[in-house]
Amino acid sequence: MIRLPESFSSLRGRETLARSQVLQRSWPVVLDLCVAGIGLACFYGVVVIAQYWFGHAEPEIVISQSPRALPLYAFYSVVRIFLAYLLSLLFAVGYGYVAAYNKRMEALMIAALDILQSIPVLSFLPGVMLAMVALFPTRQIGVEMGAIVLIFTGQVWNMAFSFYSSIKSIPRELSEAADIYQFSRWQRLVQLELPYSAIGLVWNSMVSVAGGWFFLMACEMFVLGTRDFRLPGLGSFLQTAAGTGNTAAIVWGLVTMIAIIVATDQLIWRPVIAWSDKFKFEQVESTKQVRSPLLHLLQHSRGLRTLKHHTIRPLGEAVYKRLAEERKARSELAAAAPPETEDHSASLKTVLRVAFVAVAAVAVLYAAWHAIGLLHQVSGPQFGEIMKGALATFLRVNVSLVLAAAWTIPVGVAIGFHPRLARIAQPLAQIAASVPATALFPVILIALVQMGGGLGIGSIALMLLGTQWYILFNVIAGAMAIPSDMREVATLFKFTRVQRWKTVILPGIFPFLITGLVTASGGAWNASIIAEYFHLKGQTMQTVGLGAVISAATDSGQFQILLLATIVMALMVVTINRLVWRPLYRLSESRYKLGG
Amino acid sequence: MQPVIIRAERVEKYYAQPSENRIQVIAPTDLSIAAGEIVALLGPSGSGKSTLLRMLTGLSQPSAGEVYWHEKPIETANVNVSIVFQSFALFPWLTVLENVEAPLKARGMEAVERRRRSLKILDTVGLDGFQAAYPKELSGGMRQRVGFARALVVEPEVLFMDEPFSALDVLTAENLRSELLELWQKKTIPTQAIFIVTHNIEEAVLLADRIIVLGRNPGRVRTDFKVTIPHPRDKKTAAFTQLVDYIYKVLTQPDTQPPALPGTADGKRGRAPKQHYQMLPHARPGGIAGLLELLLDHNGKDDIYRLADDLAFEIDDLLPIVDAAQLLGFLTVTEGDAAITPTGAEYANSEILRQKELFRSAAVENVLLLRQIVRAIEAKSDRSVTEEFFHDMLDEQFSEDETLRQLETAINWGRYAELFDFDASRRRFIQPEKLPAEADQQSAEEIDA
DSSP: OOOOGGGGTOHHHHHHHHHTTSOOOOSOHHHHHHHHHHHHHHHHHHHHHHHHHTTOOOOOOOOOOOGGGHHHHHHHHHHHHHHHHHHHHHHHHHHHHHHHHOHHHHHHHHHHHHHHTTSOGGGGHHHHHHHHHHHSSSHHHHHHHHHHHHHHHHHHHHHHHHHHHHHHTSOHHHHHHHHHTTOOHHHHIIIIIHHHHHHHHHHHHHHHHHHHHHHHHHHSEEEETTEEEEOOSHHHHHHHHHHHTOHHHHHHHHHHHHHHHHHHIIIIIHHHHHHHGGGOOOSSOOSOOOOOHHHHHHHHOHHHHHHHHHTHHHHHHHHHHHHHHHHHHHHHHHHHSOHHHHHHHHHHHHHHHHHHHHHHHHHHHHHHHHHHHHHTTOOHHHHHHHHHHHHHHHHHHHHHHHHHHHHHHHHHHHHHHOHHHHHHHHHHHHHHHHSOHHHHHHHHHHHHHHTTOOHHHHHHHHHHHHHHHHHHHHHHHHHHHSOHHHHHHHHHTTOOHHHHIIIIIHHHHHHHHHHHHHHHHHHHHHHHHHHTEEEETTEEEEOSSHHHHHHHHHHHTOHHHHHHHHHHHHHHHHHHIIIIIHHHHHHHHHTSOTTO | OOOEEEEEEEEEEEEEOSSSOEEEEEEEEEEEEETTOEEEEEOOTTSOHHHHHHHHHTSSOOSEEEEEETTEETTTSOOOEEEEOTTOOOOTTSOHHHHHHHHHHHTTOOHHHHHHHHHHHHHHTTOTTOTTOOGGGSOHHHHHHHHHHHHHTTOOSEEEEESTTTTSOHHHHHHHHHHHHHHHHTTOSOOOEEEEEESOHHHHHHHOSEEEEEETTTBEEEEEEEOOOOSSOOTTSHHHHHHHHHHHHHHHOOTTSOTTSTTOSSSOOSSOOSSOOOOOOOOOHHHHHHHHHHHHHTTTEEEHHHHHHHHTOOHHHHHHHHHHHHHTTSEEEETTEEEEOHHHHHHHHSOHHHHHHHHHHHHHHHOHHHHHHHHHHHHSTTSEEEHHHHHHHHHTTSOHHHHHHHHHHHHHHHHHTTSOEEETTTTEEEOOOOOHHHHHHHHHHHHHO
């Protein structure tokens, strides 16, 4: 469930979330080129594998539409989300750790993060699916892995960035304390780095998992050329139901979806947030805390405590003892060994490293060159089509942002200013926000078609559905953060309505609004891939747009167009981030920061 | 003579600059810590006290020179030291007991023994019964006790302290200080030597057997002497106040090298920058006026030590204000006494607009940076200059942090004196806007003059 950042005052989380999209640029352009090269190389690799397998037949999987199948389908979907999240968490921690401590790799890895999170995940879909199908002997596992990897690529980057920036912002004296008492890397990780980054990770995890549902709905059922990849799950259930116009099944599916999300919130996020409260880095105890009966139960369970006493604790002791012995042995060795041998092995290491980098560079260049070669096959008219699509999608994204802002700003401010209204509206909004837009999309599209509307409006509706909540919740948080004495000043001097909005409210919510818009803009671009091209009731609906180009190229297996369109989209997202959002974000950080 | 535990030989710290020039933080320094002594390191802010402490503990590598631990280079030695930090540096997610146990865990000590030792040390520092509390539930003084317990539990040979009492209120600090002294004198703790960094002169004189005073630009040892006053030391005795007074004199009288001209020969290497900026003391105009008014109340001349006492200021708070007033020619300092000058007296007695005028002329006359900014604005047709321009020039001479602070102070002074205004969103110095009437008046004055 998407939650107000304020509900566990994770301002740190809010900042890292937005900052990850408007990174301070601290690396040379060369690194961006390197990253782009590596990206192209990966793409080529995937295409080669995919083309090899393209000719193989695919057994049909029939998706049942009976409500009885739902518990099992829901279970499958939850397992997929869980596995993808676990993978993301491990990867994020590893990636963030290496980026934070390896000076050589740091700039390259952060540049990679910046670009990777700008690439629309869904255009990876065909490549990843085919690669996974190729790698695993039995098809179904391949498709499963494909879906998991895809969700993973959608949710990992903000978590990795959150962990990285947490490590980087550990207060100097804390880290010196760990140094002076000779903490091993393990102890540092467990007692300093993980706890310090816990709150940011929790907040980003919630956002990531919500995003995961969005993508899962889209990728459980997808068509590539004549091949139809299906996975039994909630997403495919809803899509099949929508495709055949089975209203009862749609309602059942949505109810299940909401039930799962509410249950996740109560059984997982609430306890986790309540637990993570102790990782708050603050000097005074806060009065407002999230409570969770489940956590209370777990913490006071005698059985669990005994279990911990007999498993984790002795294991931990053994690990610490072992690490201390190793350190001792190492320091004795260092004291005893003459320094010359070190030089020798160091020079050998340098040679090996240079050789490795050289080989990797050649391989990357080779593959990137071939990927660019692929682009030669794109004809002039096709190129024009992509450019036209890019313009259309650009307009559509901005229309959806404007529409979202137009209703969320007044509503959000009203909710933020009136605590009583907030108490009723917030839980409702949280539930509404937590239903993945992709699950609702078929339903809305059917309604639109019946009313005579088309995908042009439908796609804006989907972008709106997927992204308006980010703005709403941020505006609410922003309105709550405006100090009441500032509002009292406005009342005291009898500010007119316009004056009040211009001098108090808008500047007050500005930083929050920008955070919301940055996140929403990225989400809207990604959503365009599903929104502009859709299979409904056995026919394909499509409108002009970059997302439609990507989806159509996926359908027909035209990798060269897919590649070019993806590059164009990534370039547009990166450019907009750099030219629009980053300056705005900086402005909000400097001039409109309250209490700075 | 007790054996030497830590010895620093010609250690120095500098930051390389892109332009050959480098910024010297600490000039080559020799220093040693012997068993059985409490050494206090005093110095104004920016003298590199904390940097020196970190080099002595092995946390930070000197740019040149070497630190020896029992005559072995510190990188290869098995160093047993602890640090008590100013910010306590406790892990807020661990309980008091877990915080104290953490260093022992790192050494791989058995759980039972670890627990026994931790409880014992918690008892020693007076934290019995607080084992299960989290640091955020404790008061500042209690938290620093946990800091002490964590430092002492490893039985360090040398206990380092980096301004351990400066985040605490006066009474709590007093209390903790005397308890520490008691532990040390009764040999309750096996620690061989204590090294404390502080900016509180009285604290140093109360605790230390030896006091080292650092100067700045670059950081270097000004004086190093033994304190022979017997314990318990009484703040009111003549010997005590004389010593405090003496240290004030040393600190306010950088006669070996005046602060107005940083980087005179010693310590600096490579190409010297063409123009020297003074190091602007980070004082606010309001503070300067306040000090001068106080000085007038004291008949225009007083001991700086007494002034600090009256204000309940520590040297880090007072010295920048004294330096600034001196730089502007509002007062003079001789032998630790501050005496107000005629301009200073006029400044203190004037109303706000006249004060600004006096400040303006004093600033333009005495402060190179402000003079340059005003000239640069006048020279430009659009009457505005970027901050970057001055940033780059200052950067040649100061570290990045210091450059930013210098600019901040210059902006503050310039705005107050109405020499210029600063557009924070465009980061430009601009000519101040004048009220039409005031502008007329000023031009009339100019004609009069």
